[in-house]
Amino acid sequence: MNDIHILVTMPQHAVFRTFFDADAMAALEHIGTVHWNTLGRQYTQDELGAAVRGMDICVTGWGTPVFDEAVLAQADRLRLIAHTGGSVKPYVTDAVYGRGIRVVSGNEVFAESVAESVVAYALASLRQIPYHSVNLAGGIWPESFANRGLLDRSVGIVGYGMIARYVVGMLAPFHCPIKVFSRHIGQDELDRCHMEKAELEELFATCDIISIHSGMTPENHHLVTRELLQSMKPGALLVNTARGAVIDEPALCEVLAARPDLSAALDVYETEPLPAGHPLEKLPNVLLMPHMGGPTVDRRLAVTRSVTQDIRRFLAGQPMSCEISRSYAAKMSAY
Structure with missing residues (x-):
């Protein structure tokens, strides 16, 4: 699977470390070549478009720019978006599904x-x-x-x-x-x-x-x-x-x-x-309570493990347990 290219949009700050410990990073790197966001901040819309070029899989998090037509126009190889959040509504447009790109998220966790x-x-x-x-x-x-x-x-x-x-x-x-x-x-x-x-x-x-x-x-x-x-x-x-x-x-x-x-x-x-x-x-x-109902911080690694396992299933041609269908995404909350 070494010819698989994976983009992780989440900047490597404190929140990143609650989703990706050394084991989680290694698990993803075992699947393919991982391109980490090293900017220390979120990508802009233009930067996301440039970064996603040549990527097969994109792992997203809170604050990732939306995958609109401008971004998708540069996503020449993108086949799967794996979101480490719950709702994909703020990030995944109908155009994503229109291009046949599959979507998974940590929604169930x-x-x-x-x-x-x-x-x-x-x-x-x-x-x-x-x-x-x-x-x-x-x-x-x-x-x-x-x-x-x-x-x-x-x-x-x-x-x-x-x-x-x-x-x-x-x-x-x-x-x-x-x-x-x-x-x-x-x-x-x-x-x-x-x-x-x-x-x-x-x-x-x-x-x-x-x-x-x-x-x-x-x-x-x-x-x-x-x-x-x-x-x-x-x-x-x-x-x-x-x-x-x-x-x-x-x-x-x-x-x-x-x-x-x-x-x-x-x-x-x-x-x-x-x-x-x-x-x-x-x-x-x-x-x-200050909108902290879930997931608790200790469950974030479980989210990453879940979407990583679905990436493996996707590449093996197997059904994914956390897939978000087009119809289900349409019913999700936007924030």
Whole structure:
């Protein structure tokens, strides 16, 4: 395979080292001749076009310029794009698929890690872990507790993609009854996971925990309306690790302020970073996280191993486990 040329666009800085240790670099170099980005920064669009000339495979990361027509015009040998991130939407255009270039990504590895964060955020909120940790550090020992658990609690899943499927699997030991709002889920999947399909109105009004997993498409902008938020049952928890704009954020702030019985665990926001002085900062019933749901840093090497293995499969003419089809890429979030 020594005549295989592989371009890695990720600059060799601190983030690079979380994806590529010595073993990961050696594994890629065993496949073919690897051309590393040694600029210390991301390629510009023009630089990417020049760098991809003569390359069979391109390994991309966060911040790589988009593979538009100008770049692809110079990609005379490119056959595979292997993205070390999750969504390929910001990098891979429809023209990539039009040229027959295959695409893989770390989406499944990312999805499992994000699902882990959903369960973690739910447990932290329900058991009031941050609240009691801060109080105890300040010398306050509680006289009573109002914490709750996840066992046997009803869960509503809004949107059913890869992350949601992992969440459902991770909830199995908690034996939670689950309702799902999805435009695409089939009855076979509902039966397999012992779930019930529900409209948003029913889901918000009846579930103890609601987890958002809808992608950021035009039709999903403010999918979660003020009316849905107001209809949440007493003591309900809302978890969002999807995209901030799926929820009407101003309405969320007002509803949480008016109903202290409700709580929210948020990892994503309409504007990121969260602006200083944002109303969410003042609400005691909100767990705020800085869009770090996944993957955890220790899982990044797993992403690299996964896409490297798919590069081997591609070159051997075998099916790839992490391939992103044209139709699936079209449904991915752009950010």
